[in-house]
Amino acid sequence: MQDFLVVLNAIFYITLTLVLYGRKKYHIDEGVFLVGVYALTALCCLYCYRTDLILNSWSFNLSGFVYLFVSVLIMARPALNKKANYLYNKLSIVSNTKGFTVLKYLSYVYVLLSFVSVYYSSSDMLAGIGSDVWNEIYLDSDKYEEIYKNALDGIAKRFTDYFRPVVLMFCFYSMTSNKINLYENYFILFATILSSLAISMMTASRGNVVNVIFLVIICYLIFKKGIPHKIKRHIRFISIIAIVIISAFLFAVTQSRFGDSAIDSILYYMGHSMLAFDYGVYPCLEKYSSGTYLFNYFTELLGIDSIPHKGMKLYTGEFITVVGVFFKDFGPVLTL
Secondary structure (H helix, E strand, C coil), X not given: CHHHHHHHHXXXXXXXXXXXXXHCCCCCCHHHHHHHHHHHHHHHHHHHHXXXXXXXXXXXXXXXHHHHHHHHHHHHHHHHCCCCCHHHHHHCCCCXXXXXXXXXXXXXHHHHHHHXXXXXXXXXXXXXXXXXXXHHHHHCCHHHHCCCCCHHHHHHHHHHHHCHHHHHHHHHHHCCCCCCCHHHHHHHHHHHHHHHHHHHHHHCCCHHHHHHHHHHHHHHHHHHHHCCHHHHHHHHHXXXXXXXXXXXXXXXXXXXXXXXXXXXXXXXHHCCHHHHHHHHCCCCCCECCCCCCXXXXXXXXXXXXXXXXXXXXXXXXCCCHHHHHHHHHHHHHHHC
């Protein structure tokens, strides 16, 4: 029965992806890509379960998988709109509006703070290049206690983390306008990738660079209708270079941290979040954090004590999907 539930979960997302792909007449847009990523995750979950990368003690409920699927559909709804180029039309703004000007200067500040962040991370970055110290860096508990060198570094890293989606969307939208300096946009793109890579190299973690890869792909798919063909060629060329560099880093980190189990670690990384949500979050949480988990940075600033959740049956380092994060804070009703 458990085996059937994990297979059924994969069928949910694969079927939806194929339906969307066919509806778009074999055209990959942001909606197909987004659901396709979830389908890939569901397949990896199936692989991890079948190959015992998941603990045998984990059990699953159909209602948990259905709840997660419905939540993902609600979250992805704007990207799945039947109207052609729905998100592109919604996000397009006139280049002479005040809003556009605010976003432009926000991007300039972002680039500046990106290089501030990289500057303070440079020594840690250089220490790892060409060596096999990623596992030592990852296991070094001091990096979490002293992740910011000073107040300016803290501002730079937080700013570049929080505003990354906004700046990337503005960057790709700007590429649709002939009035914009393209080299400025390429510079913004470069700064965004470099700053996320710097943080990942400093902590020997993979999350930041994986995050920026998906953000870049999503933003490109949303705005590609309006991007001239010549610029698309440039983007593909830059993407190839970035993918080679990032892949080399991800491989080095994974190999250093997991050795001969590197491939299994990647598959587990991609393929346990849905199962972890269904087993360790959905059926067993007795108390929720009321927003103090997701917004912990702001609660610390305001001096508000965090509210610990109660009942979760997982280790801290396991992924629980973005739905699971909201679930820990707000429970089943408010999450929806």
